[in-house]
Amino acid sequence: MSLRSPLHFKEQLDEAAAFFRDRRTLQGVLARRLLNAHAPGDPELTDHLIRERRRQSGMDGSIGGSLVLTARAVWEMMDLGANPDDAGIVRLTGFLLTRQNQPGRWSDDGSAGDGFFSPGPRSRAIAPLLFPSGTVFEDEDDARFVASCLALRAVLRAGHEDRAPVKTHLDRLLALKTIDPHLAFVVVGALGTGPPSYQARIAPLIEATAKHQREDGTWPGVTVFHAVDLLLSVPSAAARALVRQAAPYIAGLQTPSGAFDPTESEAIALIALRALDTSRTLA
Numbered sequence: 403m404s405l406r407s408p409l410h411f412k413e414q415l416d417e418a419a420a421f422f423r424d425r426r427t428l429q430g431v432l433a434r435r436l437l438n439a440h441a442p443g444d445p446e447l448t449d450h451l452i453r454e455r456r457r458q459s460g461m462d463g464s465i466g467g468s469l470v471l472t473a474r475a476v477w478e479m480m481d482l483g484a485n486p487d488d489a490g491i492v493r494l495t496g497f498l499l500t501r502q503n504q505p506g507r508w509s510d511d512g513s514a515g516d517g518f519f520s521p522g523p524r525s526r527a528i529a530p531l532l533f534p535s536g537t538v539f540e541d542e543d544d545a546r547f548v549a550s551c552l553a554l555r556a557v558l559r560a561g562h563e564d565r566a567p568v569k570t571h572l573d574r575l576l577a578l579k580t581i582d583p584h585l586a587f588v589v590v591g592a593l594g595t596g597p598p599s600y601q602a603r604i605a606p607l608i609e610a611t612a613k614h615q616r617e618d619g620t621w622p623g624v625t626v627f628h629a630v631d632l633l634l635s636v637p638s639a640a641a642r643a644l645v646r647q648a649a650p651y652i653a654g655l656q657t658p659s660g661a662f663d664p665t666e667s668e669a670i671a672l673i674a675l676r677a678l679d680t681s682r683t684l685a
Contacts, residue, residue, distance in 0.1 A: 421660025
């Protein structure tokens with residue numbers, strides 16, 4: 403497959419910049435930061451967005467008792483620049499860590515679920531679970547698996563990689579063999595957030611992902627934004643190369659508004675922007 407020039411996406415990036423120019427949202431701040439096109443008031447808006455998520459946490463440190471919302475709040479706050487020792491991050495991750503190895507987690511029998519996080523009793527369904535990429539996990543077991551991986555990514559990014567149950571979760575993910583394509587990318591994204599000692603161990607997963615990538619840069623049965631979003635979590639040249647292969651296809655999806663899907667989702671547009679920017683900056 404021939405690769406396009408790293409500068410090929412300037413027009414698409416400019417249109418994405420226009421799309422995000424006046425948006426006072428998390429995605430707007432992050433997009434402008436990525437493009438070095440800061441708007442007046444962005445520092446104050448960033449501080450507001452971080453404080454907003456901090457204020458949403460309850461007495462137990464969670465966002466409404468939700469494992470998923472709490473994990474997302476941690477990730478978003480750190481995207482905005484909050485440090486692991488920020489009081490809000492400490493409270494939110496504290497809640498997440500209490501949910502490890504609790505009833506209701508994926509595979510309660512312990513054969514595959516050791517170290518997994520529980521989103522709560524199975525009497526309270528969490529499916530359908532929607533990803534920012536637009537991917538929806540309708541099956542309850544799949545949703546619980548994904549919720550645990552989201553929590554794992556959050557606590558890893560917050561610096562808890564040395565905790566024994568966290569390592570166990572990582573090891574369990576490495577041991578999985580047969581898995582749905584969308585779930586496989588969730589696994590790659592979670593493992594990619596792990597400590598450096600895990601990077602070499604996930605190389606075979608990236609190689610398998612490369613084998614399934616089609617000529618147009620997409621993967622069969624998987625939303626391209628879902629795949630690329632999670633590959634961007636993996637700090638390896640091989641993962642970045644897969645994103646670069648997908649970038650021309652993503653660029654072709656851009657709409658006249660500068661968005662990349664018919665709903666004009668800011669979350670999807672930010673994923674696309676990150677993919678195109680990665681491809682532009684690769685040597």
